[in-house]
Amino acid sequence: MTAARHAVPASTAATLVMGILNVTPDSFSDGGRFAGTDAAIAHAHRMVANGADMVDVGGESTRPGAQRVEPAEELQRVLPVVRALAQDGIKVSIDTMRASTAEACVVAGATLVNDVSGGLADRDMGAVVAATNVNYIAMHWRAHSTTMDAQDRYEDVLREVRDEIAARVESLVAAGVSADRIIVDPGLGFSKVSDTNWPLLARLNEWSGGHRVLIGASRKRFLGTVIARPGIDAADPARRDHATTAVTALAAQAGAWAVRVHDARASSDAVRVVSAWQNAFDATR
Numbered sequence: 001m002t003a004a005r006h007a008v009p010a011s012t013a014a015t016l017v018m019g020i021l022n023v024t025p026d027s028f029s030d031g032g033r034f035a036g037t038d039a040a041i042a043h044a045h046r047m048v049a050n051g052a053d054m055v056d057v058g059g060e061s062t063r064p065g066a067q068r069v070e071p072a073e074e075l076q077r078v079l080p081v082v083r084a085l086a087q088d089g090i091k092v093s094i095d096t097m098r099a100s101t102a103e104a105c106v107v108a109g110a111t112l113v114n115d116v117s118g119g120l121a122d123r124d125m126g127a128v129v130a131a132t133n134v135n136y137i138a139m140h141w142r143a144h145s146t147t148m149d150a151q152d153r154y155e156d157v158l159r160e161v162r163d164e165i166a167a168r169v170e171s172l173v174a175a176g177v178s179a180d181r182i183i184v185d186p187g188l189g190f191s192k193v194s195d196t197n198w199p200l201l202a203r204l205n206e207w208s209g210g211h212r213v214l215i216g217a218s219r220k221r222f223l224g225t226v227i228a229r230p231g232i233d234a235a236d237p238a239r240r241d242h243a244t245t246a247v248t249a250l251a252a253q254a255g256a257w258a259v260r261v262h263d264a265r266a267s268s269d270a271v272r273v274v275s276a277w278q279n280a281f282d283a284t285r
C-alpha cells in the first residue's frame, strides 16, 4: 500500500440536514403539533440536538389543497420562533412565498429564504433577497396548493423542470440576486403526483444547472406509493420515515447540498454513514 492510500482524504462537504418546523395547524404530517411558539422552539432544539444543521420555519401549509393564510397571520406564527431560534444560535431558514415575511424574518435573524414558488408567487421576492446577503432556495413550482395536482403534465420531466428552474434563476439574477446564492430544489410532490418524482431524484445533475441542490422528500406521498404492501399502512405519513432516510442516503451519495426532513436524527445518521463510506472509498483508491 502506498503512503497516499493512508492519507486523510479530501472529502467533499457532507450533505446538510434541514429540520422541518411547521408552525401551522394543518401541514400534512405534523400540522398542529408545533403550532404554539414554545412547542415550536422546543422541537427545533430537539432537532438540532439530533443532528439538524439548520431549521426551516414555516407558517403556511403547502399540502395539496391547502388554502393560503393571511400575511399577518403567517408572520405572527413564524416571527417569534425565528427570532428566538436565531438568538439561540441556530441557523434558521424561513419557508415562505411572501417577500414581506422573508424580509421581516431575515431582519429577525434568518439566514436562508426557502421559497417553494421560486419567486413566482410574489414578484417582490427577488428584490428583497437581492437586498440581503442570505441564500435563497428556488423550488420548482407551477401553481398554488389548491390547483397544483392538476399541473402534473410533463412530456419530459427532466427537461421541463430544468428549463422552468433556469427561467426562475434568470429572473432572480435579473432582480440582483447573485447566482451562487441560489440553491435549487425539484419540488417533490408539487405538481408531481405520479412517477415524475423519481427521475428528478435519480438524475440530480440533469436539471440542477450546476447549482447546489436541496431535496425535500420527507414523508411524501410518492414514498408511500413505493413502500405500500399488505400489512404496511403507508397512508400514514410518519410511516414513511425509513423510506425518507433511504432517500437521504442516496441524495447524499449523489452530492445533494441538503435534505429537508422531519426526522433529523435518522437523516443525520444516514449522512454520516455516506461520508464514512465515501471517505473509505477515497482513501483506498
Ligand code: PMM
Residues within 6 Å of the ligand: 020, 022, 027, 028, 029, 058, 061, 062, 063, 095, 114, 115, 116, 137, 139, 185, 187, 188, 214, 215, 216, 217, 218, 260
Ligand atoms: N416541501 C414542503 C414544504 N416546503 N420546501 C422546499 N424547499 N422543498 C420541499 O420539498 C418542501 C418545502 C411540504 O412539506 P411539509 O408540509 O412537510 O413541510
